[in-house]
Amino acid sequence: MGEWGFIADPWEPRRGMEDGRFRLTSVEITVTNWCNLRCRHCAVGESLMDRDPERLPLDLILRRLDEVEGLTTLSLTGGELSGSTEVLRRWVAPLLQYAKRRGLQTQVNTNLTFDLGRYEEIAPWVDVFHITWNYRDEAHFHRIVWGHGSREVSPEASRRLFRRIIDNARALAAQGRFVSAETMINAETADHLGAMNRFLAEIGCRRHEVHPMYAVDWASDLPVLPLPAFREAIRRFLAERDPNLWVLFGTFPFLPCSPLPEDQDLLRAVAAAPNVSVRNCPDGRNRVNVDLFTGAVRVTDFGGMEPLGNVRTERLEDAFRRWHAHPRFQRLNCHCPEVGCTGPDLLVAEMYYPEVDFRTRRAVLPTGA
Ligand code: SF4
Numbered sequence: 001m002g003e004w005g006f007i008a009d010p011w012e013p014r015r016g017m018e019d020g021r022f023r024l025t026s027v028e029i030t031v032t033n034w035c036n037l038r039c040r041h042c043a044v045g046e047s048l049m050d051r052d053p054e055r056l057p058l059d060l061i062l063r064r065l066d067e068v069e070g071l072t073t074l075s076l077t078g079g080e081l082s083g084s085t086e087v088l089r090r091w092v093a094p095l096l097q098y099a100k101r102r103g104l105q106t107q108v109n110t111n112l113t114f115d116l117g118r119y120e121e122i123a124p125w126v127d128v129f130h131i132t133w134n135y136r137d138e139a140h141f142h143r144i145v146w147g148h149g150s151r152e153v154s155p156e157a158s159r160r161l162f163r164r165i166i167d168n169a170r171a172l173a174a175q176g177r178f179v180s181a182e183t184m185i186n187a188e189t190a191d192h193l194g195a196m197n198r199f200l201a202e203i204g205c206r207r208h209e210v211h212p213m214y215a216v217d218w219a220s221d222l223p224v225l226p227l228p229a230f231r232e233a234i235r236r237f238l239a240e241r242d243p244n245l246w247v248l249f250g251t252f253p254f255l256p257c258s259p260l261p262e263d264q265d266l267l268r269a270v271a272a273a274p275n276v277s278v279r280n281c282p283d284g285r286n287r288v289n290v291d292l293f294t295g296a297v298r299v300t301d302f303g304g305m306e307p308l309g310n311v312r313t314e315r316l317e318d319a320f321r322r323w324h325a326h327p328r329f330q331r332l333n334c335h336c337p338e339v340g341c342t343g344p345d346l347l348v349a350e351m352y353y354p355e356v357d358f359r360t361r362r363a364v365l366p367t368g369a
Pocket residue numbers: 255256257258334335336341342343344358359361362363364
């Protein structure tokens with residue numbers, strides 16, 4: 001297991017729970033809507049802009065963060081936050097420095113396609129460099145990464161970016177930085193997860209996050225992998241991966257309350273696999289997203305979620321609590337502490353279990369437990 005085991009994972013929603021009640025311990029801030037890539041499956045594709053509008057005052061954001069007493073983690077996302085040194089220096093670095101002064105764990109979501117120096121500049125305040133890795137090879141990268149762009153990008157230009165991601169990840173890892181690569185499971189990746197995992201281990205990544213594809217935004221017209229094929233992909237992945245690389249399954253679509261023996265078998269296989277953990281979904285359970293431009297507070301930055309509130313007028317906790325009364329959350333508002341499950345991810349539940357009211361379910365315990 002990596003430094004962070006299941007419950008020690010700072011982003012795990014169970015960590016902040018008090019008397020069965022979720023607490024806001026994690027904030028994610030969208031610091032840019034600009035990106036140099038146009039990935040076919042991008043879950044925030046419709047939000048991307050050629051030029052960012054004016055941001056809210058940093059003081060206001062820091063004041064709102066100050067008000068969250070139980071805060072333990074801060075994540076910064078985009079767009080691509082390393083595309084502009086001005087964004088890096090005026091927003092990313094001050095937010096990360098604030099987080100470190102408070103003793104928070106930090107994550108930046110980046111595609112690592114710019115000069116290494118940009119990442120080295122912020123590295124002292126970054127705990128997790130979170131990158132995306134959905135590529136089988138250079139040709140696949142070229143097809144996927146420009147799959148939703150109007151620009152014609154030559155294979156050579158695309159290859160340079162592909163190589164830079166790898167070189168940067170390798171260099172940061174060699175400097176002792178924690179690089180965590182996320183792969184989404186869909187029809188493009190399902191049969192290649194083991195090879196991707198071994199490659200990530202080889203370049204020095206410390207963790208491989210594996211999630212379902214969210215069929216939202218630009219991915220909304222891509223085929224969702226049916227659950228039987230998903231199950232098969234996980235089994236194959238467990239058999240083919242490098243067991244020394246920590247695998248973190250996030251928004252895992254197989255839940256301990258499943259009545260299906262094949263799901264229970266799979267959960268047992270996951271639990272028995274070395275260096276594998278499952279993170280409960282933080283979105284809305286211990287985390288909210290803040291849009292640095294509008295001040296909107298949402299459960300997540302994708303999926304067309306309507307704002308729960310706005311930092312210009314209220315505390316983050318107020319918006320966070322509003323989610324717990326929201327109609328879309330009600331059927332997911334379950335908790336089985338005996339197995340450490342805090343319920344399914346919203347988008348995964350809406351994709352795979354549109355009819356299930358999880359409040360009526362309970363985790364199936366192993367016989368004799
Ligand atoms: S917490 Fe919810 S999703 Fe998890 S096992 Fe229990 S009922 Fe199922």
